[in-house]
Amino acid sequence: MTSDTDPLVKIRGLRFFRGERAIFDGVDIDIPRGKITAIMGPSGSGKTTLLKLIGGQLRPQAGSVEVDGQNIHRLSRRALYRLRIRMGMLFQSGALLTDISVFDNVAYPLREHAPLPSSMIRKLVLLKLESVGLRGARGLMPSELSGGMARRVALARAMALDPMMIMYDEPFTGQDPISLGVLVQLIRALNDASRITSIIVSHDVQETAEIADYIYVISNGRVIDHGSPDAMLKSNAPWTRQFMHGLADGPVPFHYPAPGLEQDLLGT
Amino acid sequence: MVGAFIAAGLVALFFLSMKVSNLSTMSGGEGYPVDARFDNIGSLKVRSPVTMAGVRVGRVSDIGFDSETYEAVVTMSIDSRYDTIPDDTFAKILTAGLLGEQYIGLDPGGSEQYLKTGDQIQLTQSALVLEEIIGQFLFSKAEEGSNSE
Amino acid sequence: MLEQLARLGRVGIAILAHIGRGNILLFHILGGITDLATRPGLLIRQLYSVGVLSMLIISVSGTFVGMVLALQGHYTLSQFGAEQSLGVMVAASLVRELGPVVTALLFAGRAGSALTAEIGLMKATEQLSGLEMMAVDPIKRILTPRFLAGFISMPLLAGMFSALGILGGYFVGVGLLGVDDGAFWSQMQAKIDLHEDIYNGVIKSFVFGWVCTWIALFQGYEAVPTSEGVSRATTRTVVHSSLAVLGMDFILTALMFGG
Ligand SMILES: Nc1ncnc2c1ncn2[C@@H]1O[C@H](COP(=O)(O)OP(=O)(O)OP(=O)(O)O)[C@@H](O)[C@H]1O
Ligand SMILES: [Mg+2]
Numbered sequence: 001m002t003s004d005t006d007p008l009v010k011i012r013g014l015r016f017f018r019g020e021r022a023i024f025d026g027v028d029i030d031i032p033r034g035k036i037t038a039i040m041g042p043s044g045s046g047k048t049t050l051l052k053l054i055g056g057q058l059r060p061q062a063g064s065v066e067v068d069g070q071n072i073h074r075l076s077r078r079a080l081y082r083l084r085i086r087m088g089m090l091f092q093s094g095a096l097l098t099d100i101s102v103f104d105n106v107a108y109p110l111r112e113h114a115p116l117p118s119s120m121i122r123k124l125v126l127l128k129l130e131s132v133g134l135r136g137a138r139g140l141m142p143s144e145l146s147g148g149m150a151r152r153v154a155l156a157r158a159m160a161l162d163p164m165m166i167m168y169d170e171p172f173t174g175q176d177p178i179s180l181g182v183l184v185q186l187i188r189a190l191n192d193a194s195r196i197t198s199i200i201v202s203h204d205v206q207e208t209a210e211i212a213d214y215i216y217v218i219s220n221g222r223v224i225d226h227g228s229p230d231a232m233l234k235s236n237a238p239w240t241r242q243f244m245h246g247l248a249d250g251p252v253p254f255h256y257p258a259p260g261l262e263q264d265l266l267g268t
Numbered sequence: 269m270v271g272a273f274i275a276a277g278l279v280a281l282f283f284l285s286m287k288v289s290n291l292s293t294m295s296g297g298e299g300y301p302v303d304a305r306f307d308n309i310g311s312l313k314v315r316s317p318v319t320m321a322g323v324r325v326g327r328v329s330d331i332g333f334d335s336e337t338y339e340a341v342v343t344m345s346i347d348s349r350y351d352t353i354p355d356d357t358f359a360k361i362l363t364a365g366l367l368g369e370q371y372i373g374l375d376p377g378g379s380e381q382y383l384k385t386g387d388q389i390q391l392t393q394s395a396l397v398l399e400e401i402i403g404q405f406l407f408s409k410a411e412e413g414s415n416s417e
Numbered sequence: 418m419l420e421q422l423a424r425l426g427r428v429g430i431a432i433l434a435h436i437g438r439g440n441i442l443l444f445h446i447l448g449g450i451t452d453l454a455t456r457p458g459l460l461i462r463q464l465y466s467v468g469v470l471s472m473l474i475i476s477v478s479g480t481f482v483g484m485v486l487a488l489q490g491h492y493t494l495s496q497f498g499a500e501q502s503l504g505v506m507v508a509a510s511l512v513r514e515l516g517p518v519v520t521a522l523l524f525a526g527r528a529g530s531a532l533t534a535e536i537g538l539m540k541a542t543e544q545l546s547g548l549e550m551m552a553v554d555p556i557k558r559i560l561t562p563r564f565l566a567g568f569i570s571m572p573l574l575a576g577m578f579s580a581l582g583i584l585g586g587y588f589v590g591v592g593l594l595g596v597d598d599g600a601f602w603s604q605m606q607a608k609i610d611l612h613e614d615i616y617n618g619v620i621k622s623f624v625f626g627w628v629c630t631w632i633a634l635f636q637g638y639e640a641v642p643t644s645e646g647v648s649r650a651t652t653r654t655v656v657h658s659s660l661a662v663l664g665m666d667f668i669l670t671a672l673m674f675g676g
Contacts, residue, residue: 055550084552095547098539109551157551270461273469277573280580281619287602288508288583289611315610 006069008033008165008197009054014063016046016053023049024060025221031165034195036187038212038229040203040243045219047201048092051167054199055089056080068164085113088158088166094150096142096157102129103138106157113161128156131186133179148174152183159190165197166190172204184211205244209233217243299326299345300385304359304372309340310395312361312370318344320374325350328372344372346383354379360393370395439635442556446564446634449557459562467528467563467630468570474527475520475574476581479511482519483582486510487589491596503596504605507586508579512609512618513674516579518666521625524571525658529633532563533654536637537647560634567633571626572619579618617673624665629658 009031016024023046031037039047052058054065056072065072067083075083096105106125110116116124129135132152142150151174158166171187172180188211190196202208208215209229216226217240225232225240233244241247258264309331318326326346334341346353356377363370374389383389453460490506539545539559548555583605590596609615633654640650 052546057546057549081552081554084550087550089547089550091543091547091550093543095543097544097547098542109553112551112553154547269469270464273464273472273570274573276472277468277570277576280573280576281615283580284512284576284583284615285611288512288605289609289615317607 006033007031008068009199010064010066011054012064012066014053014060014065016049016058016060022221024053024063027063027218027221027223029216029223031197031199032214033197034191035213036191036198036200036211038200038202038208038215039218040201040205040208040215041218041224042243043203046221047218048169050218051089051169051199051201054167055084055087085161086164088161088163090151090155090158090166090168090171092169094142094147094154096145096150096154098142100141101138102134102140102142102145102153105142105153106138106160109157109160124160125156128159129153131159132156133182146174148176148179151175152179155183155186162194163196165199167199167201169201170203171200172202172207180207187211205246209244219243299329299347300351301329302344302346302383302385302387302389304342304344304389304392305334305337305339306342306361306392306394307339308394308397309342310361310363310370310397312342312372312395316369316371318346318372318374320350320353320376325353325374342372351382353383355381355383355387355389356391357383357389358391358393359389361395363396438639439631442560442635442638443631445556446560446631449554449561450565452557453561453565456562459558460565463562463566464570467532467566468573471524471527471570471574472577474523475578478519478523479516479578479581480585482515482578483507483511483585483587484589486515486582487586487594490586491590491594500594500596501600502604503586503590503594504583504601505608507590508583508605508609509614511579511582511586512614514666514670516575516582517618517621517625518662520575520578520622521571521629521662522659524567524574524625525629525633525655525662528567528570529629529654529658530651532567532630532633533637533640533651534647536560536563536634537640537642537650540638540640541642541644541647556638560638564630564634567630568623568626571629572622575618575622575625613674617669620673621666621669624669625662628661628665632658632661 007030009029011027011029014024014027014029015022027050029039029050039050041047049058053060054067054072056065056075059073067087070079070083072080072083096102097108100108103125106128107121110121110124114121126135126138129138132155134149134152134156137145137149137153142153145153151171155168155171168187171183175183184207187198187200191198200208200212209232212229214226215229215232217224217232219239224243225235225237227235232240235241235244312328312331314328314331316328317324318328326344328342329345330343332341332343333339353374354377356379358375358377360373360375361370362373377391486507487503490503491500494500494502494506536545536559539555545555545559548558587601591598591601636650636654636657637647640646
């Protein structure tokens with residue numbers, strides 16, 4: 001039924017409400033296999049929410065999300081959990097288990113799902129930690145890590161089961177230039193070597209444009225624009241231009257609606 | 269550590285069962301039932317002790333009421349090791365202390381026949397009810413008074 | 418008027434939905450028990466944090482409650498010349514009521530609030546979501562062992578409370594106030610019944626363990642994932658557990674000893 005040219009994730013007519021507020025109001029997105037697709041948009045536009053919808057943690061009011069040909073929200077609990085084994089997710093906060101060490105965190109999914117001898121698990125974990133540059137930190141507890149280090153451990157954990165797809169929620173924030181460079185390379189390498197499909201959520205235009213094959217920009221519950229990074233950077237559509245180049249003036253107001261500044265300062 | 273916790277908890281429950289409750293005073297073996305009829309059993313209850321010469325030999329296992337003779341039918345369970353109680357034994361309901369709990373005291377008779385399962389004790393004395401004793405006392409005092417006049 | 422009626426209805430529906438979610442969660446938690454058999458380590462770890470760490474406060478409280486009971490009871494009983502019954506009085510109060518109830522109240526404050534805070538914070542820091550995305554059911558892996566640990570610990574803790582309370586009462590009654598040693602124990606043994614008193618006390622503890630742990634886990638799991646939400650949930654755990662324990666105690670006592 002599914003072939004290699006079919007998109008891995010196919011979102012159609014997605015509508016999702018938080019109370020009265022529409023977070024998504026008719027969104028169509030295709031994530032091609034083996035490519036890096038970036039989802040960009042201003043803070044609070046629902047990027048994290050989108051990843052949770054793809055992971056089946058939230059349920060949309062309308063529309064469908066298909067992953068590898070299966071409608072996520074129609075699956076039985078058991079089938080959903082089986083599918084999730086093949087999806088990795090890097091949470092914005094890292095979401096490491098705070099009561100076990102870095103090593104045990106990375107080993108956790110392996111111990112849960114892969115019946116391997118512990119010497120084998122040890123090797124795998126050390127390799128994954130090595131690739132994010134934190135092999136030396138394996139004995140630390142998550143509370144002893146900085147935010148950026150925690151995110152890298154979480155990335156090692158997301159890669160542990162060699163999934164078909166990894167969703168990265170803001171992988172670049174909080175990284176120094178060196179680890180940022182390493183991370184960009186790592187994501188690229190994962191993609192090239194093992195043909196892992198990547199979804200990157202970010203508002204770092206520079207790094208994202210550098211590694212993404214395709215970019216979707218969402219705002220106000222809709223896909224505003226999509227295209228290759230070059231096309232997006234060169235785009236003349238006012239909204240895209242403002243977002244990609246970080247201009248304060250444009251169709252998106254930087255300010256939350258308010259009365260005039262003088263009026264507020266002088267007091268009426 | 270967890271093992272110690274569970275062990276401590278179980279020891280505590282064991283202590284409560286053995287040392288605090290009547291498990292230790294309950295006879296290990298079975299008892300045999302013996303009936304007795306009383307006009308009035310006072311506040312005797314199921315599980316009240318049955319004693320002989322002050323030693324507990326059994327417990328009250330059931331209390332019923334005979335609606336024809338208007339008597340209380342008390343079934344006692346006597347420990348099987350006390351199997352040489354004469355069948356003309358006298359059963360009376362006694363009180364521990366002035367306000368204490370009531371129990372059955374057995375006074376052995378002289379018969380060669382022993383009580384067996386399901387036998388009935390013929391000789392009984394009912395509970396002393398405090399109000400009745402006081403009433404009798406006052407009544408006899410009043411009579412004395414009127415006689416002496 | 419109609420407006421108020423509608424509001425009342427909404428509150429009623431909200432409460433029913435709350436109870437319903439609680440029961441679904443409980444069902445789900447119990448479903449994880451078979452899974453736990455292959456991972457006894459998880460249960461042992463929780464027995465440590467729920468049971469072992471509560472032992473100190475339970476032991477100290479039990480001893481002192483027993484000592485105070487003996488002091489107060491001796492004063493009252495000696496007015497009737499019935500000091501001999503001190504052992505019965507201390508043991509009956511502890512085994513039937515104070516042991517299970519006070520242990521449950523302390524448990525709600527010591528272990529229940531900690532459970533709520535832990536689960537609530539795991540939710541706030543997305544650890545539960547993270548587990549879900551690793552295809553691990555957080556209810557089975559995180560909540561079930563904690564539930565079972567609370568359920569098992571409560572009767573053990575209550576047993577320690579009562580036993581130490583009786584020893585405390587013995588120390589004060591026999592050691593300090595001069596009640597006869599033999600009478601203290603023999604009267605107690607004559608009056609305290611294994612089934613009637615001790616088993617019923619243990620049954621009460623099991624019920625309280627079930628209810629307190631359930632409330633704590635539910636509050637944590639439903640907590641608004643912010644610092645304020647977790648702190649409110651923790652408070653609710655202590656308040657709801659205490660009320661539930663006192664209410665259930667009345668009902669259980671009426672069922673067990675009232676009939
Ligand atoms: N649990 C929730 N309840 C109600 N509203 C929520 C909840 N979580 C998120 N929202 C709302 O949904 C919107 C989208 O949130 P989301 O976390 O997806 O944003 P985001 O695009 O990831 O932002 P950021 O770039 O800052 O991470 C936000 O405006 C937020 O107010
Ligand atoms: Mg986000």
